[in-house]
Amino acid sequence: MIDGTWFRNISWNTIQETTVGQPIPDRLYHYTSSEGLKGIIESNCIRFADAMFMNDGSETVHGMYLFAQILTDFMADKPDDEKSLAEELKQELAVTANIMRPIIFCMSAEQNLLNQWRDYGADVVPYSIEFDTYVLQRSNEFTFPVYLAKVIYEIHYQQHLLLKLIAAIYQRAKDIPAGLEISQELKSQLLKAVAIEILWLLYRFKNPAFAAEQEWRLISHGDSVAYYTQPRFRTSRLGVIPFYEFRATKSLTLPIRSVLVGPSPYSNMSNMALQQFLAAHGYGGVATNYSTIPIRR
Template sequence: MIKSEMPASEDAAKSVADVAEAFTPGGADDAPHLQTGSALRSIASTAVDRFVQPEQAPRRLFHYTSSAGLLGILDSNELRFSDPFFLNDGSEVFYGADMFRTHLEERLKGFGSSTIDFANRLVERLYHDRSSGRGLIFCLSEEGNLLNQWRDYGKDIVPYSIEFEMQELVFEGEFPALIFKMVYDHEAQTSVIAEMVDKYIIEIQRLWSLIENDADLQNRTIMAMSADISHVLTQFKNSAFAPEREWRLVTYPYWFNDKAPDFRTSSLGVVPYVSRGPKGGAKGGGLLPIVAVGVGPSPHGKTSQLGLSLLLHRYGYGQVPTWYSTIPAR
């Protein structure tokens, strides 16, 4: 066993318990609401801040969707939070976890069996969290007229771009959400993960003498570390998707009080989602804070825009301006 370079203390023991408690799923009253950047302030999230320039969420962001998606949002007056397994890059669920495991395995060479065993249990828990405890997401973009997005959502149909006023997008107390910008830069991702790995190895060594004979505290510590890491890895995506310029609203399954998912159709067949609406509605009448809606490239742009205007009027958004893209696309 590798001895800790830092002496064990009551403060250190308390820090373990505090961290474990912080990441134990609890009620929504204790969960953060709409926030910018790294929401969980500990080893993993501070590593992000070192290598990824923090940014305030833009005042307005855009959600691309299909005709069916637009109808669903307006008819329910709710946003649809999707499981990332069913989005355009299903591999992203394990993308960051694979990087973390690779770096950790390389870094652990030469360490004692206790450190290696604990680290392996952490990795196992991380993959469990990425599989069953991953966040549900609502995708947004900094730009509302991107050709790659039109192509993704306009396969044989007319796509739409919904512009939201982000500061007015406040959810009910039982439905908190976090917001952050996706990290595509592979060098930044690698730097964040390398620092996380180094710091977690140090932390494992520092705490081992305190948790060595307490299986429950070991498990809680592993859960705490994994939750922190998993939250950060949710922000990582393959650099090939950088043109999307994506931000995300993210929530977690245990914030839904076991709400059963609904289903929609997609190119993958039927896929699950969970929906929620805004609190009160700053625009009055409980409406979503929609600023404008655009129609994707189409040879019938003006006709599609007219239909869109009629649809918005039907659902109480008659004052919301519309537009159509003039990007030449077939």
């Protein structure tokens, strides 16, 4: 029977390829400013950002543009009716992406990266917070469920993965019995189902220019998060933007293992102050240290 589940999980094999030789790390690092650290510790809360409103304007569009290009090339020698369906899929992808937009919390595989200190240390002391990633993924212990994904930067690998997925989708579509009448309602369901499968992959892509960040991200989605919590708002360079509070529901504190003070002319003093701050808010057992990377301010 052909229904809206016809393409379900068709992205699984492609996504699984990205995990080969990439074991899930048990610890990852979140870089933040002094104000960011203060907010996390005092509220026992992680702020998840809506990727649509992040400062990096390419955050949500890089993968979409790449997909459109690969799909156009793939369909170049196909019949006109199939090309027309491909164009409808591009439109559906944009619609579905707005509903299933990624809600993310960014971390890095490395604790002490110069480029991250530069990004977060303008005029203030930055910090790198080490999180226990296994704990963060326990869906029954936090405000809403998330999954962890390694960001893929290499453009040729992104192209390879998209081509592999598009070929799998195309073959699955060809498996629909010839002559079967597809209603407009079913057609819409199938297009949306395909768009969802594509987005599972695209939300792991990022512009190669950011490869030095070595990013992993915790991801949820706008339509999913809405079942569990409402957005709050903060100011940014874009104006007033939404964020989502991710709280532990079975613990008084977050699974923080350590905090590293970023490059500072007064590293030792900054570290001593950090220890007092953590202890005052229930994180007295968290290890601290400071970076010795030289950095000009």
